[in-house]
Amino acid sequence: MSDIQGFKEFEFDLPSALLRDIVQLLDGMPSGVLNSSNTQQIPEVQGVYQLFCNGQLVYIGKTDAEAGLRTRLTRHSRKILHRPTLLGSAVTFRAARILVFTAMDLETQLINHYRKTTGAVAWNGSGFGSNDPGRQREETDKAPEGFDATHPIDIDVPGEYVPLGTTTVATVLTRLKSILPYTLRYETLRGTNGRALRGNPHPDLTTTEVTVEESPQTVRRLMQHIVAALGSNWQATAFPSHVILYREQKPYTHGVVL
Numbered sequence: 001m002s003d004i005q006g007f008k009e010f011e012f013d014l015p016s017a018l019l020r021d022i023v024q025l026l027d028g029m030p031s032g033v034l035n036s037s038n039t040q041q042i043p044e045v046q047g048v049y050q051l052f053c054n055g056q057l058v059y060i061g062k063t064d065a066e067a068g069l070r071t072r073l074t075r076h077s078r079k080i081l082h083r084p085t086l087l088g089s090a091v092t093f094r095a096a097r098i099l100v101f102t103a104m105d106l107e108t109q110l111i112n113h114y115r116k117t118t119g120a121v122a123w124n125g126s127g128f129g130s131n132d133p134g135r136q137r138e139e140t141d142k143a144p145e146g147f148d149a150t151h152p153i154d155i156d157v158p159g160e161y162v163p164l165g166t167t168t169v170a171t172v173l174t175r176l177k178s179i180l181p182y183t184l185r186y187e188t189l190r191g192t193n194g195r196a197l198r199g200n201p202h203p204d205l206t207t208t209e210v211t212v213e214e215s216p217q218t219v220r221r222l223m224q225h226i227v228a229a230l231g232s233n234w235q236a237t238a239f240p241s242h243v244i245l246y247r248e249q250k251p252y253t254h255g256v257v258l
Helices: 015-028 068-081 106-116 135-139 146-150 168-178 201-209 217-230
Strands: 046-053 058-063 091-097 165-167 184-188 189-192 198-199 209-212 235-238 242-246
Touching: 015 046, 015 091, 015 106, 046 146, 058 068, 058 106, 058 184, 068 091, 091 168, 165 168, 165 201, 168 198, 168 201, 168 209, 168 217, 198 201, 209 217, 217 235, 217 242
Parallel strands: 184 242
Antiparallel strands: 046 058, 046 091, 165 209, 189 198, 235 242
């Protein structure tokens, strides 16, 4: 083919060129503090981003326009709240809109590049971007690992979490669940298949009232008030990553009963 007169073949390595240019762009950018004030200014577009902890690159992610950079970075900014090791400006970010994605797995390419060149991105694969794994993790008594083991939550952070007064336990829990930056899971009704029915709290939670008189409050004290109102059949337990409330009396190797 190369001997044909007036004809040449040219293969452009688009994935390598794109990776090279994006690395150059990201490495030359200043970082912003990862907080909701900053992330809410980011457009909801597709792109890539990096997270840094105390200046060290720890996480690389990619988004599409449907759940874009603003949504993902805001979610991460909540994830690091109430964790004593990540206060203030400890975590920063860099983000870039990518107008055209090729078929290449850009996220994996960036992770591989930085792992080879700097040994960084410790939070990728550490559970940092994961959702609540559910009851199975507690029932298997699995030890905390990765991000949560290194940066556990603090349930003693004071705040105006719920209004003062008397209301049902379910109302207090619903409010807490909506505003806490970590998972709060509590017992619900179950369907015929045994699966928990989200949005359907256990009857004890909807019929039992609790009085909140303290302001500010902590999650520890609120959960202790709730357990006292529900009675000895109920137990609240705090783990490095989340808090649970179930009708049980059960010790957990890696959880603290409240």
